Amino acid sequence: MKVLIIGATSAIAKAAARNYAEQGCSLHLIARREDQLELLASDLTVRGASKVSHSVLDLNKFKEHEKILDAAFTELGGVDIALICHGSLPDQDKVEKNFKQAQKEINTNGISVISLLTELAPKFIEQQQGTIAVITSVAGDRGRQPNFVYGAAKSLVSTYLQGLRGKLLPYNIHIVDIRPGLVDSPMTAQFPKGPLWSSPERVAEKIVKSIRRGSHTVYAPGYWRIIMFVVGVIPEFVFKRLKF
């Protein structure tokens, strides 16, 4: 299998990449830091990947997206699975008071993904097969006080994916929306951890499984579907008073 991973050095992406490497897949990795990419590439080679290539890009440079994806498709000779993993977790208090920062975060977590999907869609249509999987977040399910800028960007992507899924259905292309809950990774290093937190490895395993099965919207781990259902049915007059 040929797997393209965007935002490949994030903890969840790394764990998913290792899973594919152990299956003997060819991988192409895209991320911002070259030293990290090289480290991951050698790791995946030892773990059994049949081929690993990479390219370096800050994904907020939208203009470069077309070129970098062209290169990835050429390198791999077509893509069976494209997994979009990049993101950043902003400090809510700071970004809600500073539009410039809010815009940057929405670009990283939302607009850049739309740009990538716009470029990926025709390439997949041409192949007439493949899966595009995107990591969004449970934060996108409902705007909560502690992280609604991040949540808004993620729900932008989730809504877009719902529409795109139907558009690409006739071409044998499948779209997976993965919504992880609280994940213990370097991105969340500053938070105290509790029983609801899960490891990047566990989330990655769920990602690989749901791509194989052709699931649509996936909560990782699965109990987040129940939690977010409960969060979803709280009446607004109560919800607006909740600070969690």
Place this chain on the structure above:
Amino acid sequence: MEVMGWGRYPKTTAELIQPADSQALQKFVSSQKKSASCIGRGSGRSYGDSALSEQLVSSRFLDNFLELDEQQQTLRCGSGVTLGDILKVCIPRSLFLPVLPGTKAVSVGGAIAADVHGKNHHLDGSFCAHVKQISIVLASGELMSCSEQENVELFRATCGGMGLTGVIVEACLSLASIPSSYINQKSVVARNLKECFEHIEENADSKYSVAWLDCLATGKNLGRSVLYLGDHAAAKNRKTDTMYRERSGLGVPFSTPSFLLNKTTMSVFNSSYFALQKRKKSSATLSCDDYFFPLDGIANWNRLYGSNGFLQYQFVMPSESAFEGITSVLEKASENGKGSFLTVLKKFGEANENLLSFPESGYTLTLDFKNEAALFALLEELDRIVLAHDGRLYLAKDARMSEEVFKASYPNWERFMAIKKKYDPDNCFTSLQSNRLGLTP
């Protein structure tokens, strides 16, 4: 957050730092205040307080493989890679780790820091005998390489040095080639300790050798045991020869009430296990996981000892005094009604040159004890027996040994201190254990 070792005793609160890569780690160490102290932590599989400090520097994200050279049979990897990860990569290529401890959850960094040993110590030495090179972040924040050829004194102090010289970030290991990942096991029953020693000596050419003892048997049955011998099975030229099947077994979801473990249940367990093994077939072919890591099949087995945890007591005594010494230890333990599920006896080969490494030529015995107030007095008595027989305790298991016992039994501690002073003059790296043993103030 609350942290503890695998024995779940002692517990302390500490700040957990998880550097994303070795540069982040270097930055963290070099920005440390003089008064602050930290210690490296891998998988948290040392039993006592050797990986406990104010700040714990986790190798969790230093878990990349760097290079596997199949011709030279060497592997370079980050210190957070676990031995289980390595087996997963190596076995399909007919390669194997030359030394495996009782759990594959151990990280490479932890295996080096504790210089762990396996069931083949009598032939192949300890883990660090197969370590070709180590990269370590020193107290200054500098990344330094050491091996038997370069910065030798740092290498000798770091192998088995319990993380006190710095944080290990990378290592290069030698691998061994194997015909298949299966182990032909032969079990030999011994009616008492003397027979057990004889069986061990007679079978010294077996690659792997370890004995389980019924520690509550007394009188003429004292030391009745089952010796497990193992050798790699020959290849059958089948696909399964080099397939690595991982077991996913049961787990222990919470601490079981510790009153369930008392003298009666222990002695029922020990006698029935012995009776069962006596009847069993004496040879069998086992998978790698079943042979090397039987306890890994029960996730969180340490919770079986209750919420107060347990203490593992492992000592080594030179061959001349071992029989007499082990007899007195077993007598003392059963006299006090303190039993252990897993009492394990093994023969060690020659000691290496590492300053704080545990193994030395002789015999090592391991006992598990439930943590209870009355235990500590007994362990102090056992310490006296161990010292009287020129033995010493394993630092990776220790949670309570006194400074006097340590300094009397590890003759190289002063040389170790001198090297630590050179590389870590302000004692940046300290653990609760190193403070207790007088290695750090």
